[in-house]
Amino acid sequence: MNIQVAERSIAPMTGHSAGEPVTRNEEAHHELSIRVRDLNLWYGDTQALKGIDIDLYKKNITALIGPSGCGKSTFLRCLNRMNDLIPGVRIQGLVEMDGRDVNEVKMDEVALRRRVGMVFQKPNPFPKSIYDNIAYAPRMHDLVSRKADVDELVERALRDAGLWEEVKDKLHQPGTSLSGGQQQRLCIARAIAVQPDVILMDEPTSALDPISTATIEDLMDKLKQQFTIVTVTHNMQQAARVADYTAFFHLGELIEYNDTQTMFSNPHTKKAEDYITGRYG
Numbered sequence: 001m002n003i004q005v006a007e008r009s010i011a012p013m014t015g016h017s018a019g020e021p022v023t024r025n026e027e028a029h030h031e032l033s034i035r036v037r038d039l040n041l042w043y044g045d046t047q048a049l050k051g052i053d054i055d056l057y058k059k060n061i062t063a064l065i066g067p068s069g070c071g072k073s074t075f076l077r078c079l080n081r082m083n084d085l086i087p088g089v090r091i092q093g094l095v096e097m098d099g100r101d102v103n104e105v106k107m108d109e110v111a112l113r114r115r116v117g118m119v120f121q122k123p124n125p126f127p128k129s130i131y132d133n134i135a136y137a138p139r140m141h142d143l144v145s146r147k148a149d150v151d152e153l154v155e156r157a158l159r160d161a162g163l164w165e166e167v168k169d170k171l172h173q174p175g176t177s178l179s180g181g182q183q184q185r186l187c188i189a190r191a192i193a194v195q196p197d198v199i200l201m202d203e204p205t206s207a208l209d210p211i212s213t214a215t216i217e218d219l220m221d222k223l224k225q226q227f228t229i230v231t232v233t234h235n236m237q238q239a240a241r242v243a244d245y246t247a248f249f250h251l252g253e254l255i256e257y258n259d260t261q262t263m264f265s266n267p268h269t270k271k272a273e274d275y276i277t278g279r280y281g
């Protein structure tokens with residue numbers, strides 16, 4: 001492996017230079033998923049993202065951290081073009097997924113969002129049954145049509161989201177009848193049902209109790225075997241527990257991008273250190 005200490009934070013600055021032994025499992029999991037170059041975003045006249053350059057890796061969890069308003073959610077939404085839905089937004093720069101520019105005019109947004117699932121802060125099941133929450137998108141994308149295939153897909157997604165045993169006898173009850181933590185796992189099951197490449201999570205546990213939070217963190221750890229996960233969190237312990245890489249944003253800029261262990265034990269920038277140690281933010 002040859003991770004370079006980039007002039008700006010593109011590849012994570014792992015703290016070891018080329019030729020040194022690699023002590024983590026980066027060798028096996030260092031395939032590029034998303035490449036972002038000189039990404040700038042304005043809401044009207046206000047610039048919210050400034051020259052972001054970053055490489056995000058497959059089958060890893062990358063945590064986005066930084067003080068409120070620094071642009072974490074805005075950046076996340078650039079990865080599946082959700083900012084396009086906000087009036088007055090202007091975006092410049094490159095966001096490439098598996099080598100293809102997601103902002104290309106020809107890129108079909110529906111197809112993009114099938115490849116890039118999203119889980120929000122507040123669980124938001126559809127006002128439908130547990131079963132239909134999962135079945136809806138795969139049917140819409142024509143991934144399945146036969147009842148037996150839909151049943152199988154629903155079961156697999158719920159099992160992968162660690163929810164099957166809790167809901168298998170009430171699949172036709174409303175998704176909203178579940179607890180908050182269960183609803184969030186239902187939303188994760190819904191996201192993975194279409195077999196995306198990437199799952200974006202915007203503070204996925206901030207509305208949950210500690211036990212549900214721990215369940216979701218365990219689940220994220222399992223899901224990264226199949227999916228690339230990019231998550232926003234305000235919880236430093238959570239970033240340290242779940243993320244392979246951590247990116248620190250400040251006032252719309254990416255200040256430091258590092259493997260999580262280095263970020264939390266030996267941050268390379270004063271701003272990241274101050275934030276992580278609670279000196280501000």
Ligand SMILES: Nc1ncnc2c1ncn2[C@@H]1O[C@H](COP(=O)(O)OP(=O)(O)OP(=O)(O)O)[C@@H](O)[C@H]1O
Binds near residue numbers: 048067070071072
């Ligand atoms: N729809 C919008 N219209 C105008 N400005 C926006 C909009 N969404 C975000 N902003 C502004 O862009 C900046 C970045 O916001 P963003 O929500 O991305 O930050 P964040 O780091 O995710 O914050 P938080 O941690 O509080 O969720 C902020 O100054 C915010 O006020």
